Amino acid sequence: MNRNGIVFLRQLSALLLIAALLLGGSIAAQxxxxxxxxxxxxxxxxxxxxxxxxxxxxxxxxxxxxxxxxxxxxxxxxxxxxxxxxxxxxxxxxxxxxxxxxxxxxxxxxxxxxxxxxxxxxxxxxxxxxxxxxxxxxxxxxxxxxxYWIVFYNAHIFAEHSLEVPSTWDELMAVAETLKSNGVTPFGLDVVGCRWCSFIWFEEMMVRADPALYQSLMTGETAYNDPQVVAIMEQWRDLLDAGYFSQPGDFSDNWEEPFVNGDFGMYLIGDWWTGSLERAGFVAGEDYGVFVMPGITEAGNRSLIIxxxxxxxxxxxxxxxxxxxxxxxxxxxxxxxxxxxxxxxxxxxxxxxxxxxxxxxxxxxxxxxxxxxxxxxRYWEATPPQIVEQVVDLLGQFVLDPAALQTVLDGAEQIAQDYWASAGGE
Amino acid sequence: MPDTNQVSTDPLRNEAPVTALDRAPPEAPTRARALLRTIEPYLYLLPALLLVGGLLLYSVAHTFAISFTDWDLITPPRFVGLKNYIDAVRDPTFTRSFTNTLVWTGGSLLLPVAGGLLLAVVLERIPGQRILKTLIYLPAILSTTVVAAIWSYVYTNNGVLNETLRWVGLEALARPWLVFAPTNTLAMIVASSWRALGPSMVLFLVGLQTIPPELIEAAKIDGAGERILFWRIKLPLLRPITAIVVIMSVIGSFMTFDLVWVMTQGGPGRSSETLAVTMYRQAFIMWRMGYAGAVAVILSTIVIAFSIFYLRATLKRSAL
Missing domain, CATH: 3.40.190.10 (Periplasmic binding protein-like II)
Structure with a gap:
């Protein structure tokens, strides 16, 4: 074969190869x-x-x-x-x-x-x-x-102290008092290993007492140091002062173990905690149960954190x-x-x-x-993160030092005002 | 006609093969070779320089540039001049972070540096030193996260530390170690030092081995006791090693992040935050890239300034 023939064959092969690739590609694409x-x-x-x-x-x-x-x-x-x-x-x-x-x-x-x-x-x-x-x-x-954010209770602890699931705020407080007087911490709360956990009881107290106030607080229409907010926070402070919560540093970012062990009787958290408890060998209906926290007011009875x-x-x-x-x-x-x-x-x-x-x-x-x-x-998402990220730290300070309530709320209001007044605020 | 490109391969000649280049007229090729010799080392360094330039210098320049902007990653950066720096200086949390960082620096100088030196001097002369050295160095092979997890359990209310204190009758000293400032920062410095002690001890041990034995012998003949030997002979001769350990400790303490992040996330209430944690929080939680950049620039400036002044002073003294 002469040189021209070889070149022609090469060109033909190349064309066929390209055509095959294109065709194959289009078939593959289909x-x-x-x-x-x-x-x-x-x-x-x-x-x-x-x-x-x-x-x-x-x-x-x-x-x-x-x-x-x-x-x-x-x-x-x-x-x-x-x-x-x-x-x-x-x-x-x-x-x-x-x-x-x-x-x-x-x-x-x-x-x-x-x-x-x-x-x-x-x-x-x-x-x-x-x-x-x-x-x-x-x-x-x-x-x-x-x-949904609900209360998990240790069924063994409840049975041991003949406690029923509370349906009113007063009943909840009676349960807490019974547990406390029997040497069991009523509620688990960790603000050391879990920075953001400080908002859990803040939002819950707010929606159980005055859900409309909670909404207006989230949108900047109500101040954090508004007398109504202060009054609700004082109720939470009273619970802290009464020793109804686990002490800071009691457990290190592992909530299942103390709950399973019965170190505290109740834990307020998202219902996603079910999976963690199941993995810890705690069975719903046998070892633990859940209930929606009763309202402090009638309006608060219908509230549910999502x-x-x-x-x-x-x-x-x-x-x-x-x-x-x-x-x-x-x-x-x-x-x-x-x-x-x-x-x-x-x-x-x-x-x-x-x-x-x-x-x-x-x-x-x-x-x-x-x-x-x-x-x-949920508070974490209900108001701008520029406010949340700073206020959760203040709320953590409040849990550690309930006497600092007014300082904490004034500080939170300053943060909120700064945000809402800024260009990013609406 | 002989091929001038052919390389001489005479095995009897114990010198470099002669090439056409060697036989060429002397003037121009010599210059070319000289130039090649001059730039040759830089060519070897080029890949590393490109890597460092691309990854480090670009990042530094980019961070410096964004420190003058307001940027949240999703909208274009907006130039705000010195606002981020002014905000940082006026922010009480920044001041607290700065103070905590200084406490970390002090603690890191005291525990890993002074402690490492003390251990090196003591372990140099006691029996069973190999086992002890291994045991002291062992925590250094753990990752910071593991160290943080271990010490978090040590410091819980019913953790090893409090239980031990109660067991030996020192219940009054038992406390929630990670809850209140400044105890939480001091507790974390101890945890960090547990890991850092071994490497600094090893560096000091290496330094001690480089001291000529004749000097020690001569000093002993002159009647120097152990104390004088340490203060007048060993410590001055350890100055280069000390400089390295101090610089590493100070830089490390200014960059303290991971241990704090795992143990307290800078809390509760931001009470144990360090500058590096502040920088991270502003960047990846608050999405204030410009503010975080300003904190990074301030942090880096302090570290670089300290390093330059300290090394200059130390090396000058060494030269004397």
């Missing part, structure tokens, strides 16, 4: 399902996310790649840094309420109101729930986790449409059933089978669905 990244900082969500992703792949042709960050801080920094760009994670977990407000204000989140409305209309979610996931009637997050972990969708992601389609599947009964079965997380979808959630929480979910409770966003 077969390749849409895969979208779903980032979060909770490793224990991984199995559930993967399972929902697989189910979604079968049902809608959209799968997910779970991206887990081991540190919350680095996760937040990575997500925030990428959100204004096209490299933003299309799906990512976040914190609801004011914790997502700056992302909403910057126009970085997709509006998911229509998806919510479809599933509310189907009877899957109570309409009141959507409000915690957005602002001004629009929703920007979907409920990946919904938790905590939500929203699934957010990045507005700048090139996969926005696919992410919205996946989100719709995730909200559905099918998606939520798989999610609840594989993640050990209670589905907020009311149509999901009851067996997917722990028995002792079914009644509470039904009560919420029936409108028996007014939901109030």
């Amino acid at each position: 077969d390749d399902p849409a895969m979208i990244d779903w980032a979060n900082d909770a490793a224990w969500h991984e199995a559930g996310q993967d399972a929902v992703g697989e189910a979604s792949l079968d049902a809608t042709g959209i799968g997910v790649n779970t991206v887990i960050f081991t540190s919350t801080d680095s996760y937040q920094a990575a997500v925030r840094g990428a959100l204004p760009t096209e490299d933003a994670f299309p799906l990512f977990d976040w914190w609801f309420g004011y914790r997502m407000k700056d992302l909403v204000d910057a126009g970085l989140l997709a509006d998911v109101t229509d998806i919510w409305q479809t599933h509310i209309d189907n009877g899957g979610y109570p309409a009141s729930m959507m409000g915690s996931f957005g602002f001004d009637g629009r929703a920007y997050g979907l409920p990946k986790m919904i938790n 905590e939500g972990r929203p699934l957010l969708i990045a507005a700048n992601s090139p996969q926005l449409d696919v992410a919205l389609e996946f989100a719709d599947y995730f909200m559905s009964v099918e998606g939520q059933t798989i999610w609840a079965e594989t993640s050990e997380i209670n589905s907020p979808n009311l149509l999901a089978p009851e067996e997917t959630r722990p028995g002792h929480l079914v009644d509470l979910a039904n009560a919420v669905a029936n409108g028996e409770y007014e939901l109030y966003t």
Whole structure:
């Protein structure tokens, strides 16, 4: 073969190769399902996310790649840094309420109101729930986790001292007094190993006494040192002074062990604590029970603190449409059933089978669905983080030194005023 | 015609092979070679310089630049001049963090440095020193997080420390160690020193071994006792090692973050916060990157200034 012939063969081979690659690529592209990244900082969500992703792949042709960050801080920094760009994670977990407000204000989140409305209309979610996931009637997050803050009590301790679950504030105080007089600390509270835990009783006392006041405090309409707030905080101070709480430093960021050991009788926390207790070998209905804290006032009887972990969708992601389609599947009964079965997380979808959630929480979910409770966003997310992050430290000081109540509330009010008066305040 | 590019490979010639370059006219190639020789070391250093320049110098310049801005990572940085620096200086929490950092520096000089020196001098001359040295060094192989977790349990109300105090009849001394300032900071300095003592002891031991034995012998012949030997001979000769240990301790104490973050997160009520914790909180909890950058610049300036002054003073004395 002469030289021209060899060159021709080479050129032909190259053309065929390129054509094969292009053809193969287009075939692969046709077969390749849409895969979208779903980032979060909770490793224990991984199995559930993967399972929902697989189910979604079968049902809608959209799968997910779970991206887990081991540190919350680095996760937040990575997500925030990428959100204004096209490299933003299309799906990512976040914190609801004011914790997502700056992302909403910057126009970085997709509006998911229509998806919510479809599933509310189907009877899957109570309409009141959507409000915690957005602002001004629009929703920007979907409920990946919904938790209510309730009191866990050690059933053995209650039985030993012939105590019944309290249904009024006075009964709760009587239970606390009985435990105290029998050498058992009534309530566990840790503000040393757990910095943020200082807000737990603050928000609870507020919504049990005057939920409307709590709401107006969160939006800056009421001052932290308002006489009504002071009066409620004085009630909490009296409980601290009465020795109803564990002492600072009693336990080190491990709440299960002292509760299981009966070092304290009751613990106010999110219902997600169920999983930790189960892992510690404590069985609901046998070893422990739960109740909603009774109100100090009649209005406070209907209050319930809600905590939500929203699934957010990045507005700048090139996969926005696919992410919205996946989100719709995730909200559905099918998606939520798989999610609840594989993640050990209670589905907020009311149509999901009851067996997917722990028995002792079914009644509470039904009560919420029936409108028996007014939901109030957890303090951590109910007011701007610029206020929360500083006030929790002050509240921690108050727990350590209840006599500093007025100083703490004055300091909190100064922080709130500075924020609301600044350009960031609204 | 002989190939001028051919390299001489005569095995009997015990010198570098002669190349065409060597045979070329002397003037220009000599200059080129001289130039090559001059820049050659820098070429070897180039990858490292690029790495350091890219990762360190760029970060420093970027941090310095953002310290004059208001930036929350999701909206573009906004120039605010010296506002972050002024806010930091006026912020009582910054002042408290600065004070705590100074306490950490003092504690780090006292415990790991002075303690390490004392241990090195004592262990140099007692039997069973190898086992003791190993035991003292052992905590250094633990990560800070592990050290923090261990000491958190030691310091709980019913932890090892309080139980021991009660057991030996010193119940009055038992207390919640991580709750109130300044006890919480002092308690964490002890925890940190437990880990830092070993490495500084080893450095001092190395230093002691470099002291010529003749000097010690001569001093002994002149009638010097142990005390004079230490203060007049050993300590002055340990000055270079001491400088290294002090610099490392001071820099380490100014950068104290992980132990505090794991044990108290700077609390309760920010009472045990250090400057590094303040910087982290402002950056990754409050999303005030500019303010955090200002704290980082202040922190770095203090550390660099201290290092320069201390090293200059120490080296000048060594030269004398």
